[in-house]
Amino acid sequence: MEELADIKGLVEIPDSSIYIYYGLITLAIIVGLVILFFIISKIISLRADKKYKSYIKSLKEIDLSKDVKDGAYKATHFGRLVANSDRKKEIYEQLVEMLEKYKYRKVVDEVDNQTLNQFRLFLQVIDE
Template sequence: MNNLKINDIKQLVTIPDYSFYIYILLIILAALVLLLVIYFIIKSFLNRKKSDEKIAFEKLQNLCLKNSKEDAYNITKYGKIVAKDKRSKKLYEELKEELEKYKYKKEVYEFDQSTINQFHRFMDAIDV
């Protein structure tokens, strides 16, 4: 009885197993995607441009307030760009009214102390 051959049971068949290779491929692809994301994040941080508000704020900070006519025009031009919130807009409007006497004239005097103080108060109110 031990020597009988059974025809219904077949020999074991080897099945090709590619799961290990697929796993390694997925790890490599995930690493490449991660490296690309890190590359683009670093690239975006290095190539950031300054906003218009920052440029205008720097120009306002660098004014020497000696040439009153030219500086009055520059304060009016760049002040409009940096005045964003309610308080800074109100201070800008007050400063703009104060600067009207230095614009549109052939001969102008230097800024008086109240105008300079108002300009410094406006600059302190700006958040850039």
């Protein structure tokens, strides 16, 4: 009978596949979080745009000739939310000064033409 060759001991083979596996999982989580961040930011910006449009719609529905006091309060409130540029803020501040005499009183007079024109100008500037 032939002599059996010696069986060699186990040899350790360097294996880094577990590190590659963990790296790929980490990369997938990071990419998923980045995508989630962009989706959430897009949803938030769409909501803000819808709110902005609803504020403009509310401003356009204000009729200062019917209910002066309530209209003055609404114009002040929604105008502040819509005035986001320097020009809009300047016209808004002028409008607020004109509307002050129609707020904080029990009985108010009708709106004068100058205040109505300023309100219409503010609406035109917002539409730009």
